Amino acid sequence: MNRTIGDARIRVPSRIQQGEIIPVSAIVQHPMDTGFFRSADGQPIPAYFIKDVTVTYAGRQVAHFMWTSGISRDPIVTFTLVADREGPLSMRWVDNKGAAFEQTAQIAFSTT
Amino acid sequence: MPRVPEGPPRRQFLKQGLAIGLVVAAGQSLRPAQLLSASAGPDPEVPNEQVAKILKDLFGGRPIRRGQVLLDMPVVAEDGRVVPVIIEAPDLPMTADNYVKAVHLIVDHNPDPYLAAFDVTPAMGKLSLQFRIKMKRTTWVRAIAETSTGEVWADYARVNVSLNGCG
Structure with a gap:
């Protein structure tokens, strides 16, 4: 599998009615190393994990998650959102080395 | 192996x-x-010193009541590296003047027990979070929600861990 740290996906329902509460699922590729393991040649693997996640919807921050290396590898998170406006839903993951990864999904309403 | x-x-x-x-x-x-x-299931064990300090730092002397919050976890987790967690609070309001503002997840016997915190807002409509965690060994897990009015609600789950997921 071709893994790139920071690759992220956000999944929202394909049909959204204005005002409904929708599920949002997001995954980011990250090793989430705890710092307690050693590599095959005995070298300690330093802690390396996502520590901060922000969720912004149509320009407003709607959620902020503070994580530790206790979150499983390639973190998945599912939450809900009141889809009251059309606009971008952006997520930003920041790891303990300061790298930031971003992904955006569009919230758009079904016409029918 | x-x-x-x-x-x-x-x-x-x-x-x-x-x-x-x-x-x-x-x-x-x-x-x-x-x-x-009024109360679901057995009471969790008395928090150890580390967990007691985390709870004190987070909530001070406020009472942590059991109820409103639902923590759904497997009774047996075969692989401690990937243990699913669902936290919900279907009956707590999520309105502009009364809402859940944060949820804290504490795993008593993990190396770093205060595993995650989720700051949430009424824009989420309801409290429903799903994610996956690592667990070192069999222990109580505490999901504690804080409302904008200062109430603290919790649910607890005892998870039997077969394979250490923390190293």
Whole structure:
């Protein structure tokens, strides 16, 4: 599998009615190393994990998650959102080395 | 990894596993009914020193009441590296003047017990979070929600961990 740290996906329902509460699922590729393991040649693997996640919807921050290396590898998170406006839903993951990864999904309403 | 010898002990173990599974399935279907009672399930163990300090730092002297919050986790987690967590609070309001503002997840016997915090807002409509965590060994897990009005609600789950997921 071709893994790139920071690759992220956000999944929202394909049909959204204005005002409904929708599920949002997001995954980011990250090793989430705890710092307690050693590599095959005995070298300690330093802690390396996502520590901060922000969720912004149509320009407003709607959620902020503070994580530790206790979150499983390639973190998945599912939450809900009141889809009251059309606009971008952006997520930003920041790891303990300061790298930031971003992904955006569009919230758009079904016409029918 | 050493090979496990095949034979009756293993078969017996699998049978026990199946029995436990059935009990688990039955237990989960009972959950909504349990919610109606004042307290669901056994009380968690008294927090150890580290967990007690985390709770004190987070909530000061505020009472942590059991209820409103639903923590759904497997009774048996075979792989401690990936343990699913669902936290919900279907009956807590999520309106502009009364809402859940944060949820904290504490795993008593993990190396770093204060595993995650989720700051949430009324824009989320309801409290419903799903994610996956690592667990070192069998322990109580605490999901504690804080409302904008200062109430603190919790639910607890005891998870039996077969394979250490923390190293």
